[in-house]
Amino acid sequence: MANLFLKQAKQYVATRPVYPPELFDFIASKTPRRDMAWDVGTGNGQAAASLATLYKAVVGTDTSAQQLAYATRLPNVRYVHTPPDLPLEGIHATVAPPASVDLITVAQAFHWLDLPRFYAQARSVLRPNHGNYWALNRRMVDDEYRSADFPFDPVEGETHTGPFEFSTxxxxxxxxxxxxxxxxxxxxxxxxxxxxxxxxxxxxxxxxxxxxxxxxxxxxxxxxxxxxxxxxxxx
Structure with a gap:
């Protein structure tokens, strides 16, 4: 997947839409703690930069080093290049220790993930009964992610896991x-x-x-x- 973006990193930064603040406000309101957020498939760090205003620390990961080279640099955000075959031990060593993450986000990269592997990683690093997971657009966009395998419970105040619709x-x-x-x-x-x-x-x-x-x-x-x-x- 990373090689698909080698030729377009600059265009990606210049033209990709910016997510509305109310989207992240809504997500953050569902996490009891705001110590650590992990943005998977961070690309140029658009989502990570927004999360940085709401969480003490953010780690953005991507399989494309070229995309990360254009990522927004902020004091409380660090970026990690993660090969697709990085084992769980590698996630713990470079991304986050077990049971330490309050929120995991995937913005426009959900369709690239090996879902069973990713869900195992999410369960490992999320704080028990405190972590949230979200995904945006792509692949299943035609049905607004209704068909996505999403084995999580609704967050506080909600009766379902979405999709919730926003726009930018x-x-x-x-x-x-x-x-x-x-x-x-x-x-x-x-x-x-x-x-x-x-x-x-x-x-x-x-x-x-x-x-x-x-x-x-x-x-x-x-x-x-x-x-x-x-x-x-x-x-």
């Missing part, structure tokens, strides 16, 4: 929007296989739909679907 917006002109598309892994995969999804004809279709010379700045709205839960009482 970004102002873009046509060039910005096309650059955003080039940050998609699907675009890079197609390009690596000799297919240019943004060929001249496609770009012209976008331009016609956008109107004018493409310089008009428009508001692009991104839906966000949140799954959030806590460890089951027997765990």
């Amino acid at each position: 917006q970004r102002r873009m002109d046509l060039d910005d929007y096309l650059m955003y598309i080039t940050s998609w892994s699907a675009y890079q995969t197609a390009k690596d296989n000799g297919v240019e999804l943004l060929d001249e004809a496609t770009v012209q279709e976008f331009a016609a739909a956008w109107g004018g010379d493409g310089k008009e700045v428009k508001t692009v709205t991104y839906p966000i679907f949140l799954r959030i839960g806590k460890l089951r009482s027997e765990e």
